[in-house]
Amino acid sequence: MAIDQKFAQSNDHHNLSGKSALIVGGTQGIGLGIAKVLARRGSSVTVAGRNKVSGDKAINQIKEESTSEGRTFRFTPVDLESNKDVERFASQFSKNEFDFIIWSAGIFPSGPRRETNEGIELAFQVNYLSRYVGYQLLIPCLKDGGRLLTINAPFVDNTFDRFQPQVDVDDFEFKKPDRFESTQANIFNITGCLYNDYLVIHLANQHPTKFFAHGHPGYVPTNLLDNSGVDRKVLGGIFTNVKFTQRTAEEYGEIATYILTDEELGKKNGLLFDQDANVLKQSEFEKNVNGSEKLFEYSKKLTGL
Numbered sequence: 001m002a003i004d005q006k007f008a009q010s011n012d013h014h015n016l017s018g019k020s021a022l023i024v025g026g027t028q029g030i031g032l033g034i035a036k037v038l039a040r041r042g043s044s045v046t047v048a049g050r051n052k053v054s055g056d057k058a059i060n061q062i063k064e065e066s067t068s069e070g071r072t073f074r075f076t077p078v079d080l081e082s083n084k085d086v087e088r089f090a091s092q093f094s095k096n097e098f099d100f101i102i103w104s105a106g107i108f109p110s111g112p113r114r115e116t117n118e119g120i121e122l123a124f125q126v127n128y129l130s131r132y133v134g135y136q137l138l139i140p141c142l143k144d145g146g147r148l149l150t151i152n153a154p155f156v157d158n159t160f161d162r163f164q165p166q167v168d169v170d171d172f173e174f175k176k177p178d179r180f181e182s183t184q185a186n187i188f189n190i191t192g193c194l195y196n197d198y199l200v201i202h203l204a205n206q207h208p209t210k211f212f213a214h215g216h217p218g219y220v221p222t223n224l225l226d227n228s229g230v231d232r233k234v235l236g237g238i239f240t241n242v243k244f245t246q247r248t249a250e251e252y253g254e255i256a257t258y259i260l261t262d263e264e265l266g267k268k269n270g271l272l273f274d275q276d277a278n279v280l281k282q283s284e285f286e287k288n289v290n291g292s293e294k295l296f297e298y299s300k301k302l303t304g305l
Contacts, residue, residue, distance in 0.1 A: 007258040007277065014261045017042035017068055022098045022141075024078065024134065025105030027054040030151060030217050032061065033249025034102055034256045039066040039073065041257065048078045048089065049105070080105055080130040081116045083303055090137035097141045100260050103131055104151040109187045113174060120302065121173035127152065127191040129299060132199060136305040139207060147211040147260045150200055154214045154272035155193040155285055167194065167285075169294040194285055197272060198292040201282070204270030211266055213259055217252040218245035218275030245275050 021038050025031035026047030035045045039062045047062070049055050055075030062073050078089040109123040116125050131150060142148060167190065171179060174187060200214040255277050259265060265279075272280040285291075299305075 008254040011037075011041060011254055011257045011261065014257075015042055016261070017071075019043040019099040020046070020072075020097060021100040021102065022046045022048065022093070022138070024048045024080075024101075024103045025151075026102070027051060027058040027075070029104070030220050030249050030252055031102065031104035032058050033220070033251075033253040034104070035062050035253075036065045036250055037253035037257050038100070038260075039063075039071070042066075042068045042071070043100070044072045046072075046074050046076060048076050050077065050079055052077060080126050081122065082118060083120075083125075083129065083133050084118070086130050086133045087137060090134055090141075093138065093141040095140050096143045098138075099143055099146050101135075101138055101142055101146070101148045102151065102256065102260075103134065103149075105130075106152055106192055109191075121175070123187055123191045124173045124195075127188070128195040128199070129302065131196065132296075132299045133303050133305060135199070135203060136303075139203070139210065142210055144209045145211075145266075147213070147266070148203070149256060149259055150196050150212075150214050151217055151256070152192045152196050152214065153216045154197050154274070154280055155189065155283070167288065167291045167295075169291060172295060172298050195295060197282075197286045198295055200272070201270040201286060202292060202296060208269065211269055213265075213271040213273060215256060215259055215273040215277070216275045217255075218247055220247060220249050220252055 016038060019038075019042065021035070021043050023031045023035050023045065026035045026045070027049035031047065031049075035047055035058065039045050045062055047055060047058055049058075052075065055077065059073050059075050066073070076089065076092065079085040106127045107123060114122045116122055118125075120129060135148065139148075168176070168179065196214050200212045203210075204212045258277060259273060265271065268279075272282065272286070274280055
């Protein structure tokens with residue numbers, strides 16, 4: 001039996017009627033795949049993204065998956081390059097509104113170092129800091145026993161083991177020219193992978209009545225690279241020896257739904273998952289307390305949260 005089919009059959013035992021999910025990055029790709037699976041199993045779904053046209057199209061697709069009456073499906077805009085807009089976005093939701101929060105939006109660094117209009121390095125902002133801000137404000141909206149799944153790639157999965165992260169606690173945004181001029185994959189490895197490992201583990205310790213996890217989707221053909229302006233030929237050279245499981249967005253949606261609903265997983269917290277939903281052990285990098293504490297101090301200084 002294919003692994004994705006195994007998870008789909010496991011999920012068949014869960015009726016999500018009466019549940020509600022928020023998916024940031026839910027207008028396309030992996031986020032949309034998860035939204036469809038959750039809707040198919042009875043959950044109401046709110047998707048967030050930057051583009052209203054894509055958002056409205058996504059909602060129509062999600063509605064087609066739902067056979068249950070009384071479910072709500074809506075799109076709400078958010079610009080992850082702006083912490084002010086992330087704050088505006090999070091402020092519209094009510095306490096205990098969601099059973100599930102999923103965050104799948106991200107970018108792969110390309111070209112020269114770029115900053116947002118708020119003066120923050122782009123990959124650091126979109127891949128990590130927007131999540132830090134969003135989670136701080138959205139956690140009260142997550143019910144006790146609710147689950148938050150951040151999707152990127154846990155570093156301990158060794159997906160990018162050729163690019164060991166060098167966390168500089170004096171330079172989280174790669175302002176030193178010699179750091180940014182290193183391989184772009186290493187920047188993604190730090191902002192998308194390791195910083196999110198730190199964040200999930202930290203939130204699990206801070207909020208033990210709620211569940212936090214970081215999942216790796218494997219290789220899912222999406223618009224991530226095109227949206228990031230990445231040269232696929234260059235990227236092909238980087239990933240020559242990396243082994244990915246290729247699957248569709250909805251196939252990973254079944255895996256994500258398993259992580260969000262399995263009772264045994266819910267007895268633990270701060271979990272890191274590989275692309276087949278195996279729980280990973282923390283490496284020396286995730287256990288770098290000095291690095292994680294300095295990162296959160298810096299994040300609080302930038303955002304006030």
